[in-house]
Amino acid sequence: MTALRFEDVWFGYGDTPVLHGVSLSLEEGETVALLGRNGAGKTTLTKLIVALLRPERGTVWVGERTTQGRSPEQVARRVAYVFQHPDQQLFARTVHAEVAFGPRQQGLDAAAAELVVREALRRVGLDAMREEHPYDLPAAQRKLVTLGAAIAQRPRVLVLDEPTQGLDRAGARRVMDVVRRMSEDGVTVLAVTHDLAFVAESLDRAVVLADGRIVFDGTAAELVRSEPRAMELGLEVPPAARLAQALKLPQAPVRVRDVAAALTARGRD
Amino acid sequence: MSVEFSSLTFRYPGADGDALRNVSTAFEPGQVTLVTGALGSGCSTLLLAAAGLVPHVTGGKCTGTITTLRHDPASPEGRRVLAGRVGTLLPTPWTQLSGMSYTVGEEVAFGPANLGWSRDRIAHAVSSALDLVGAATLIARDPRTLSGGELQRVMLAAIVAMDPEVYLLDEPTLELDPVGARTVYRLLPEIAREKTVVLASTDVDRAVDVVGRVVVLDRGQVVADGSPDAVLGIPGAVASGRSTTVAELARTAGLKPPYPLSVPAAVERLAS
Numbered sequence: 159m160t161a162l163r164f165e166d167v168w169f170g171y172g173d174t175p176v177l178h179g180v181s182l183s184l185e186e187g188e189t190v191a192l193l194g195r196n197g198a199g200k201t202t203l204t205k206l207i208v209a210l211l212r213p214e215r216g217t218v219w220v221g222e223r224t225t226q227g228r229s230p231e232q233v234a235r236r237v238a239y240v241f242q243h244p245d246q247q248l249f250a251r252t253v254h255a256e257v258a259f260g261p262r263q264q265g266l267d268a269a270a271a272e273l274v275v276r277e278a279l280r281r282v283g284l285d286a287m288r289e290e291h292p293y294d295l296p297a298a299q300r301k302l303v304t305l306g307a308a309i310a311q312r313p314r315v316l317v318l319d320e321p322t323q324g325l326d327r328a329g330a331r332r333v334m335d336v337v338r339r340m341s342e343d344g345v346t347v348l349a350v351t352h353d354l355a356f357v358a359e360s361l362d363r364a365v366v367l368a369d370g371r372i373v374f375d376g377t378a379a380e381l382v383r384s385e386p387r388a389m390e391l392g393l394e395v396p397p398a399a400r401l402a403q404a405l406k407l408p409q410a411p412v413r414v415r416d417v418a419a420a421l422t423a424r425g426r427d
Numbered sequence: 428m429s430v431e432f433s434s435l436t437f438r439y440p441g442a443d444g445d446a447l448r449n450v451s452t453a454f455e456p457g458q459v460t461l462v463t464g465a466l467g468s469g470c471s472t473l474l475l476a477a478a479g480l481v482p483h484v485t486g487g488k489c490t491g492t493i494t495t496l497r498h499d500p501a502s503p504e505g506r507r508v509l510a511g512r513v514g515t516l517l518p519t520p521w522t523q524l525s526g527m528s529y530t531v532g533e534e535v536a537f538g539p540a541n542l543g544w545s546r547d548r549i550a551h552a553v554s555s556a557l558d559l560v561g562a563a564t565l566i567a568r569d570p571r572t573l574s575g576g577e578l579q580r581v582m583l584a585a586i587v588a589m590d591p592e593v594y595l596l597d598e599p600t601l602e603l604d605p606v607g608a609r610t611v612y613r614l615l616p617e618i619a620r621e622k623t624v625v626l627a628s629t630d631v632d633r634a635v636d637v638v639g640r641v642v643v644l645d646r647g648q649v650v651a652d653g654s655p656d657a658v659l660g661i662p663g664a665v666a667s668g669r670s671t672t673v674a675e676l677a678r679t680a681g682l683k684p685p686y687p688l689s690v691p692a693a694v695e696r697l698a699s
Contacts, residue, residue: 195604196574242575294441297518298466324518324601326466326629327668352604355632355672392604397632397672397690404694414672421680421697 159186160219161315161346162207167216169202176202178370179216186314189337189347191357191378193391194367200350203367204317207348209233221314235264238308242319242350244292244300253279253295253303254288260311271310278310281339283332298325305336316340318349322356334360355396358382358412366391382412428453428494429593429623430477435491437472437481437647446472446481448647449491454593458639459619461655462627463669468644470627471518474595477625478515479506496592511542514586518598520579524570531557531573531581532566538589549588556588557581561610575602583611593623600630612637632671635659635688643669660685 162184169177176199184190194200205211206218209225209232218225220236238260241247250256257278261271279285282302287295292303301324308316318337322330330353337347337360351357357364357378364381366374374381381387383403388395395403399412407420431453438445447469454460454477462470475481479500482489496512498505517523528534532553539549557563562580565573570581579602586594596615600608608630615624615637628634641658643651651658664670665678665686673693674686680697687693 196576296467324598328465354605389606392606394605394609398676400690401673401676401693401697404690405697414676418676418679421676425681 160184161186161188161221162348163217163219164203164206165217165219167203167206167213167218169199169206169211169214176370177206177213180367180370180372181216182365182372182375184315184346184348186346187341187344188363189341189361190349191361191364191381192348192350192367193352193357193364193381193393195392198367199370200367201319204239204319204348204350207233207315207317208237208239234260234311236313237315237317238311238313239317240304240308240319240321242323244297244304247304247307248292248300251291252288253284253290253292253306256292256303257288257307257310260307264311274310274312278306281309281332281336282306298329301325302329302332305333309336309340313345315346315348318347318351320351320353321349322351322353330356337361352393354382354388354393355398358396358399359414379412383410428455429496430454430625431492431494432473432476433492433494435476435493436489437476438488439472440486440488442487445647446487447476450644450647450649451491452642452649452652454623454625456592456619456621456623459615459624459626459637460640460642461631461634461638462625462642462644463629463631463634464644464650465669466629467646469647470644471597472647473644474515474597474625474627476500477593478513478595479509480515511538511589512591513593513595514589514591515595516583516586516597516599518601520575520582520602523582523585524578528570530566531562531568531570534570534581535585535588538585542589552588552590553584556584559587559614560584561607576604576607579603580607580611587618591622593625594618595625595627597627598630599626599628600633605633608633631659631669632673635671655688656685659688662686 160183164180164182167177167180192200209230257275258271261274282305292300321333340347361378364378382399385395398414398417402411402417411417411420432450435447435450436445437447464470472481476493477495483501498508500509525537535553536549539552560580560583562584600611618624635655641655659670662684665674671688674688677686677693687696
């Protein structure tokens with residue numbers, strides 16, 4: 159099932175064209191990185207998905223419906239969006255209230271919402287923080303609060319903007335676990351990111367935008383392995399993949415656990 | 428010693444626990460010092476203490492002493508003497524904008540102008556600082572229209588322009604793309620030859636290439652302090668997840684400690 163589809167989408171701000179006929183299709187459960195330099199149109203593309211922007215030409219499909227004529231609130235029943243900077247979207251007085259907002263808006267009663275909230279907080283590791291004021295938490299934990307709120311919306315599509323930025327390794331691992339679990343549950347994940355380690359570890363596919371056009375669409379591993387392509391994007395091949403290449407490990411693995419396995423196998427020879 | 432902490436214990440107002448516990452350590456010029464630890468370990472707080480913002484601006488309960496360039500940075504005299512001699516870069520550069528500048532050039536000139544420098548000296552400091560951080564082309568832009576990455580470079584330039592003796596850099600490349608982050612990190616050892624440069628970051632993979640010393644905080648306490656190899660290359664550091672990705676791989680591959688921390692070091696050990 160196609161979860162998200164762009165059909166020849168054009169968009170510009172005033173006289174500044176941003177997207178030039180983008181066509182893209184994401185399946186249920188697929189996890190996709192959206193990459194590109196500043197100004198390439200990544201954020202514009204994600205805002206079109208949640209109906210914060212409307213295409214000038216072409217159609218955006220979320221599931222079997224187009225975003226045309228639908229409000230951001232209506233689209234939010236299927237799509238959850240986590241902003242790059244949590245302070246752009248946090249508003250409640252407690253972590254619990256923040257995460258409960260989505261399910262309550264969707265009409266769940268307090269008891270049912272509570273179950274959803276508890277599970278979401280557990281997944282982002284914030285069970286103990288539920289009564290805290292979000293702004294009393296460090297920035298990295300505020301970021302996990304917004305991710306928890308997105309999980310609690312029980313979306314079919316999850317859009318993440320730089321989800322690992324500013325997190326330490328434990329926090330980044332939380333995000334990676336969340337993405338994997340969502341995907342197993344059939345949720346489509348689209349992540350705007352500069353973090354190729356995150357792309358290598360958790361995402362299946364990579365799409366690169368340049369000047370409003372898709373210039374690469376392939377497997378995440380293929381992108382992560384390519385030093386020239388990474389450099390062109392201002393990105394760096396993550397250390398595990400670089401080590402695998404330098405040692406010419408078979409199949410050029412990119413994930414830490416695959417590189418570790420290849421190194422262990424090599425040690426036995 | 429340009430920055431020295433002696434038995435420093437600090438608790439934020441209303442907090443249940445101490446953000447820093449009995450910290451005694453010092454920073455000096457000659458090499459970049461990385462202060463790292465899991466988020467919430469107190470790395471940022473330690474930098475704010477060196478700058479005199481903790482406890483002076485934040486409030487809270489503080490015991491022990493902080494000495495920055497031979498002054499208590501939170502004392503009235505310290506604040507007066509240290510203006511321009513200590514540069515602090517926060518991970519959220521937009522919170523550091525003066526709000527009084529129409530151009531990037533004016534923003535970077537704000538510090539030097541407040542130090543009472545001559546016009547020529549300010550102009551020279553502004554252009555060479557923007558050059559150094561790779562932001563020369565932004566000089567006429569309105570700072571409020573910059574991207575996060577551009578703004579972070581500009582705010583670093585604003586510090587460089589004042590030519591401080593102490594650089595306190597809290598995640599200074601958070602908003603930059605990886606190649607941009609790498610270029611900023613490469614500047615640090617050069618600056619640290621004569622200045623005290625303290626870098627707080629959880630990005631150990633990237634920082635390890637430019638730092639000469641690593642101080643690890645855990646729940647407000649210093650738990651390790653030494654060269655990168657001595658602090659990060661040992662099994663305990665890898666087991667607790669505070670070392671580099673390469674060290675983790677080296678351990679899995681069965682290498683003996685000290686584990687290599689960077690790709691070139693690992694290749695050297697593994698290629699044979």
